[in-house]
Amino acid sequence: MVDWEMTDNTLLQIRNVSKCYAGLGESRAVLRDVSLDLQAGESIALTGESGSGKSTLLHLVGALDYYDSGEIEIDGTSLTNLNDSARSELRRNTVSLVFQQFNLVPSLNVAQNISLHARLANRVDLTWITSLTSRLGLTELGDRYPEQLSGGQQQRVAIGRALAVRPKLLLADEPTGNLDEIASSAVMDLMLKLVRESGAALFLVTHSVQVANQLDRRVHLSAGKIA
Amino acid sequence: MNAKFFLTALFLCLPVTASTQGFAGLGTNAKGFAIPQRGAVLSFPEDHGSHPNFRIEWWYLTANLKGDDGLDYGVQWTLFRSALRPGSEDGWSSPQLWMGHAGLTTPTHQFFAERLARGGIGQAGVTAEPFMAWIDNWEMTGVRPALQHLDLKASGADFAYDLDMSTQGQQLVLHGDNGYSVKSAGGQASYYYSQPHYQITGTLILPNGPVAVTGQGWLDREWSSQPLAEDQSGWDWFSLSFDSGDKLMGFVLRGASADFTSGSWISADGTITALQPGDFQALALKHSDVSRRSIPTEWKITLPTQELSVVIQAVNEQSWMGTSFPYWEGPVTISGSHTGRGYLEMTGYE
Amino acid sequence: MKRAALGALLSHWWRHRLQLITLLTGLALATGLWSAVQAINGEAKASYDLATSKMGARQNETLVPKAGFIPLSRYVELRRSGWRLSPVLEGHWPQNTGSLRLIGVDLLSHPTFSNIAKNSTSGSSYSLDALNSQGQLFLNPKTLKQLTVQVDLPPIVQSDQIPIDVVLGDISLVERLLQRPGQITRLIILPEQPLGLHPLEDLAPELQLQSYDAGQISRLTDSFHLNLTAFGLLSFAVGLFIVHGSVGLGIEQRRGLFRTLRAMGVPLHLLTVLLLSELLLIAIVAGSAGLVLGYLIAAALLPDVSATLSGLYGATVEGSLNLRPGWLISGIAMAVVGTLIASTQAITNIYKMPLLAAPGLQARAQAASNQQYGIAVLGLGLIASGTASMLVFDGLIAGFALLAGVMLGTALMLPLLLSWVLTLGLRNARSALGEWIWADMRAQLPGISLALMALLLALATNIGVGTMVSSFRLTFLGWMDQRLSAELYVTAKDEEQAQKFVLWLVGRDVTVLPIRWSEVPFHETKLRIYGVLDDPTYREKWPMLQAQDGAWDRVSNGTAVIINEQLARRRNLWPGDDLNLTSSWKMTVVGVYSDYGNPHEQAIVTLPVLLLHADNVPNLRFGLRLPPSSVQNLIKEVQQEADFEGITLVDQNDLKARSLAVFDRTFVVTGALNLLTLGVAGFAILTSLLTLWNMRLPQLAPIWALGITRRQLAWLELWRSLALAALTAILALPLGLLLAWVLLSIINVEAFGWKLPMYLFPLDWLRLLLLALVAAAIAAAIPARKLALIKPSDLLKVFAHER
Numbered sequence A: 001m002v003d004w005e006m007t008d009n010t011l012l013q014i015r016n017v018s019k020c021y022a023g024l025g026e027s028r029a030v031l032r033d034v035s036l037d038l039q040a041g042e043s044i045a046l047t048g049e050s051g052s053g054k055s056t057l058l059h060l061v062g063a064l065d066y067y068d069s070g071e072i073e074i075d076g077t078s079l080t081n082l083n084d085s086a087r088s089e090l091r092r093n094t095v096s097l098v099f100q101q102f103n104l105v106p107s108l109n110v111a112q113n114i115s116l117h118a119r120l121a122n123r124v125d126l127t128w129i130t131s132l133t134s135r136l137g138l139t140e141l142g143d144r145y146p147e148q149l150s151g152g153q154q155q156r157v158a159i160g161r162a163l164a165v166r167p168k169l170l171l172a173d174e175p176t177g178n179l180d181e182i183a184s185s186a187v188m189d190l191m192l193k194l195v196r197e198s199g200a201a202l203f204l205v206t207h208s209v210q211v212a213n214q215l216d217r218r219v220h221l222s223a224g225k226i227a
Numbered sequence B: 001m002n003a004k005f006f007l008t009a010l011f012l013c014l015p016v017t018a019s020t021q022g023f024a025g026l027g028t029n030a031k032g033f034a035i036p037q038r039g040a041v042l043s044f045p046e047d048h049g050s051h052p053n054f055r056i057e058w059w060y061l062t063a064n065l066k067g068d069d070g071l072d073y074g075v076q077w078t079l080f081r082s083a084l085r086p087g088s089e090d091g092w093s094s095p096q097l098w099m100g101h102a103g104l105t106t107p108t109h110q111f112f113a114e115r116l117a118r119g120g121i122g123q124a125g126v127t128a129e130p131f132m133a134w135i136d137n138w139e140m141t142g143v144r145p146a147l148q149h150l151d152l153k154a155s156g157a158d159f160a161y162d163l164d165m166s167t168q169g170q171q172l173v174l175h176g177d178n179g180y181s182v183k184s185a186g187g188q189a190s191y192y193y194s195q196p197h198y199q200i201t202g203t204l205i206l207p208n209g210p211v212a213v214t215g216q217g218w219l220d221r222e223w224s225s226q227p228l229a230e231d232q233s234g235w236d237w238f239s240l241s242f243d244s245g246d247k248l249m250g251f252v253l254r255g256a257s258a259d260f261t262s263g264s265w266i267s268a269d270g271t272i273t274a275l276q277p278g279d280f281q282a283l284a285l286k287h288s289d290v291s292r293r294s295i296p297t298e299w300k301i302t303l304p305t306q307e308l309s310v311v312i313q314a315v316n317e318q319s320w321m322g323t324s325f326p327y328w329e330g331p332v333t334i335s336g337s338h339t340g341r342g343y344l345e346m347t348g349y350e
Numbered sequence C: 001m002k003r004a005a006l007g008a009l010l011s012h013w014w015r016h017r018l019q020l021i022t023l024l025t026g027l028a029l030a031t032g033l034w035s036a037v038q039a040i041n042g043e044a045k046a047s048y049d050l051a052t053s054k055m056g057a058r059q060n061e062t063l064v065p066k067a068g069f070i071p072l073s074r075y076v077e078l079r080r081s082g083w084r085l086s087p088v089l090e091g092h093w094p095q096n097t098g099s100l101r102l103i104g105v106d107l108l109s110h111p112t113f114s115n116i117a118k119n120s121t122s123g124s125s126y127s128l129d130a131l132n133s134q135g136q137l138f139l140n141p142k143t144l145k146q147l148t149v150q151v152d153l154p155p156i157v158q159s160d161q162i163p164i165d166v167v168l169g170d171i172s173l174v175e176r177l178l179q180r181p182g183q184i185t186r187l188i189i190l191p192e193q194p195l196g197l198h199p200l201e202d203l204a205p206e207l208q209l210q211s212y213d214a215g216q217i218s219r220l221t222d223s224f225h226l227n228l229t230a231f232g233l234l235s236f237a238v239g240l241f242i243v244h245g246s247v248g249l250g251i252e253q254r255r256g257l258f259r260t261l262r263a264m265g266v267p268l269h270l271l272t273v274l275l276l277s278e279l280l281l282i283a284i285v286a287g288s289a290g291l292v293l294g295y296l297i298a299a300a301l302l303p304d305v306s307a308t309l310s311g312l313y314g315a316t317v318e319g320s321l322n323l324r325p326g327w328l329i330s331g332i333a334m335a336v337v338g339t340l341i342a343s344t345q346a347i348t349n350i351y352k353m354p355l356l357a358a359p360g361l362q363a364r365a366q367a368a369s370n371q372q373y374g375i376a377v378l379g380l381g382l383i384a385s386g387t388a389s390m391l392v393f394d395g396l397i398a399g400f401a402l403l404a405g406v407m408l409g410t411a412l413m414l415p416l417l418l419s420w421v422l423t424l425g426l427r428n429a430r431s432a433l434g435e436w437i438w439a440d441m442r443a444q445l446p447g448i449s450l451a452l453m454a455l456l457l458a459l460a461t462n463i464g465v466g467t468m469v470s471s472f473r474l475t476f477l478g479w480m481d482q483r484l485s486a487e488l489y490v491t492a493k494d495e496e497q498a499q500k501f502v503l504w505l506v507g508r509d510v511t512v513l514p515i516r517w518s519e520v521p522f523h524e525t526k527l528r529i530y531g532v533l534d535d536p537t538y539r540e541k542w543p544m545l546q547a548q549d550g551a552w553d554r555v556s557n558g559t560a561v562i563i564n565e566q567l568a569r570r571r572n573l574w575p576g577d578d579l580n581l582t583s584s585w586k587m588t589v590v591g592v593y594s595d596y597g598n599p600h601e602q603a604i605v606t607l608p609v610l611l612l613h614a615d616n617v618p619n620l621r622f623g624l625r626l627p628p629s630s631v632q633n634l635i636k637e638v639q640q641e642a643d644f645e646g647i648t649l650v651d652q653n654d655l656k657a658r659s660l661a662v663f664d665r666t667f668v669v670t671g672a673l674n675l676l677t678l679g680v681a682g683f684a685i686l687t688s689l690l691t692l693w694n695m696r697l698p699q700l701a702p703i704w705a706l707g708i709t710r711r712q713l714a715w716l717e718l719w720r721s722l723a724l725a726a727l728t729a730i731l732a733l734p735l736g737l738l739l740a741w742v743l744l745s746i747i748n749v750e751a752f753g754w755k756l757p758m759y760l761f762p763l764d765w766l767r768l769l770l771l772a773l774v775a776a777a778i779a780a781a782i783p784a785r786k787l788a789l790i791k792p793s794d795l796l797k798v799f800a801h802e803r
């Protein structure tokens, strides 16, 4: 670790992180020596070919998976040697995730889904949630269940749920990958706007150059290395 | 007058309302049963046997013993008879019920046992000639002439004794008016005689092993159909043998309004003086806690006619017979104007 | 966090209420059946204990004579030697219908008589009135109506401390009523004995020591209760299959939810704890409902159980049910433990579930198939160990171990067997649709196989128990025809009346067959010996199982004895063996006869021989042979004679009808539990199909898209369910027959002392198959209806949500 790289505002530090998946026989390096910083409120687009390791990197940052070497630090806390409950706490309070497959809770309605993460973190800000819901155009749909929504609507709920807790860092893995083009750009625009408003930093995996260009920075991953 | 409680067995059946009917139902009336008559002449050996037409009867032996270990011991052996109806019958239908009590008192411990039996089947009974009183394997067996020589046996779960008792041919003591002993101012009475002159040798079986003993014994015989007046709740009975050779039997029947006292003075030369009501005085000096009751275990006895004034002390204050009808019975020591040993029985302490 | 997470978890059940209800109902049914059986057993045991303690013989050992009775003089001798004993004289006191146990005790020495008297209706006035010349009889208020003999009875004192069917009195009175003066049946050894006693063996070598408490009642009834318990466990097991299925599904369906919650920061241990609490809550709710259900079932069945117990074993169970804390706790505990057992697998899966990477569907199918093999191997192991237990243990335990092993083992092998059958079907399918149907059925198998296992168990039990009961009934009917061969059965009030009656019959073309017996002590129990007069009736009709040539000749010339099957099996005595009836009376066994419905050992000799060896052989009962047409006339004539007042006449048909009623009542409980178990299994199928429904849409949508109508799909769905149920029912048949065989040839012999031939009842099987199909059809009807009526858009969604 080198001193000068640290600044007061650094939210995420990824340093020399490598990750292998144990394959049949030999093990395969998915990420090799990846280093990256993210300031608070900053947004980064992560691009790369399918299978280049983008999702893997995002999962490591979201403390959903474990790296083999290097170090990731979020908000001053190193993920190395963190136990399950500390990792859970980090996910609950600091980081939010939006997935390609929405991952809504089918047995909860829209309103309940949106507030779920905030309630789990015990940080319910009703004004913020109400405004979020209305900005996402979901006010009318509060009573509906996920199965009664279109894909675009479902992903808006997922975005609302992730932002409702006011995370410092939002991790989004191809959030519009399952949507058609029109829905996709509408949802993306809305998400970027809301992220900016909420002041969260954004780490977004995307295929779209157009989307990537809207963010502060752009990083390209190729065969597990940052180009 | 160890008239006790008799018949526990009887009482099993009678509603036990001791306050109005006396200790153990002894105060109930005697319908259909024979009643003691003044002037009747007792006849021996027949009267050593049982009298099935009278409601209650007992053969009651107490003994003051000294062990070869130097300790004082007391032994009690009692056979009660109680009749549901007058008369005898063979088999289970016999109206006669029998109850045995055996007690053994050491200075620190009281052992006792109880036996019940139905009459008519041979499990318990008394024959006059040859003399034998028994219930289960407890026996008081006489060797002719009757009552001159007795063999006495009893055993319980934690004790047993076997005593050999003999007199030097002394006469029986007939209490009251030639054996007619009045028990209340209202005239209730019983037939009552004693043989107080037994010399004893024998063996006690105690948890720690056998103890050889010697000493003296006193046999009481009494039968009646209604020995207590209705308001009499119990009695204190004393049989005292003085070192002078004199003996005293005295009792206090505790009544609701007045106590009734009586007894006999048996002088060393064999003369018997029946005591008049009031002659015999007993005053409780000290009470002890016995089986959650307060019971007098030290007495002052006075008999002015014999210039007697003595203090009676229990050898073991806890001489409690926890039988169906519980009472206190145990050996005592005598000090004061006269010295000696004796037995004390107290009933009706609730 | 906890509340929000728990809320999210529980919201699943709110959205899937039907699933929740089925889960709760399944668990409640299982707990209900189990606790009903427990309640019945508990009540019966409590009744026996009470009866024993009422008789004051709980801890006390008794002395009984090796032969005959104990003379009074022996009692007195033993007392005089110091032994503290209490005498008891006991005998049967004939009443107009049946007899009462008349027990005489010495009121002074009996260990608990005073308690009985104290609690009597006459309150404190119990007294030695009972020792008066007139005496008193003590009995339970419920016994009063059975006291029908019209002799001069002493005053009656009622006390509920006295067991039903027992009359207690002082021995002086009882020896008179039983006409057995000076006799004693047994001596209770009182707890406290004095020092220095001589051993009883030396004092009274002709008496033997007996622990009364471990007496026959409990040994005999134990087997009945074991039967019930086995049934209860079986229904519980069937219930657990449901719970396992529903809980597993409930967890499976929420895998995504668990991942999402974990991704939002719910720690793994909290998630596990929450899931366990959820299950605990479900278990407690369902368990409580089950207890209520169990109580109701038990209350409904108890009267029949007590009838069974008194009919078969002579044990009395009072007909009312009490709530026992132990029972409540064990019921809930059973529900909780059962739920936990049923869900361990699901919970461990969750605990091990990776946060990421859902395993592919293909992999899961592979795992299911591997599991199928694993389970089948386990099943094979169970069958093997069940069979092996026959070699290791004997008797009842071996029988039940064999049953448990084979039944559970076969159930576990069911999925593999079915999948083989389906694969076979798939290979032979001609059309594309047929192929799809077979393949789809096979794919459906893992989801529904638990329910099918439950169905298999329930059906097999039904076939097995049904075959047993029907075989028994058939045998019993035939046996009754032989055994109850006299046209009229007569019981006289007393011996004098009996003599008059026999004289009166002379010249009326009636053959009189005296029914006289005596009971002698025999191997710590009693042996009833009948004395009969030679008559063609016996020679032709008596239900012999085995007999030597000329058996009846040898019986009637007084050299031989015939015995009942119970005696033969228990003591292993068969024709040709010698039997010691008492210490001084030995005879050769020449025949064995069947004697159903009687728990006790029994022998028959010729009457003169019996009278020679036994006293107290009352002569009160007769069988009368006469032309059936004159039966009614004779009855009328007898009723008109003043001398014959109080005489009881029962005609053969009456007696048969009554016996059959008792028999049928005996199996009401079995039948009811049987049916309930089948109900539970039907419910299991319903549950599985309903819960599978949602998962099946994605599989159905493509077929629909290929041009099969929804109606067709619905019918297919129904047929599929019927086919699976039918396959299961066919597999259940051999299993059920095996069960029947074990019940008839092993369990029955141990429990009742008789072996029964096995009859087959194909019509019953057909009925059962239909019942299973109906259950399956009803279960499939709801999802099928849903399918037939589903909106096309719902099917389309499957495509819209390509996952």
Ligand SMILES: Nc1ncnc2c1ncn2[C@@H]1O[C@H](COP(=O)(O)OP(=O)(O)O)[C@@H](O)[C@H]1O
Pocket (backbone or CB within 6 Å): A021, A022, A030, A048, A049, A050, A051, A052, A053, A054, A055, A056, A057, C357
């Ligand atoms: N759980 C896993 N086990 C084994 N290999 C994996 C696993 N997850 C991802 N991979 C492999 O790691 C590589 C990177 O995958 P991923 O990060 O998902 O790529 P991207 O998101 O860029 O498409 C791919 O080759 C993928 O097959």
Ligand SMILES: [Mg+2]
Pocket (backbone or CB within 6 Å): A051, A054, A055, A056
């Ligand atoms: Mg990816």
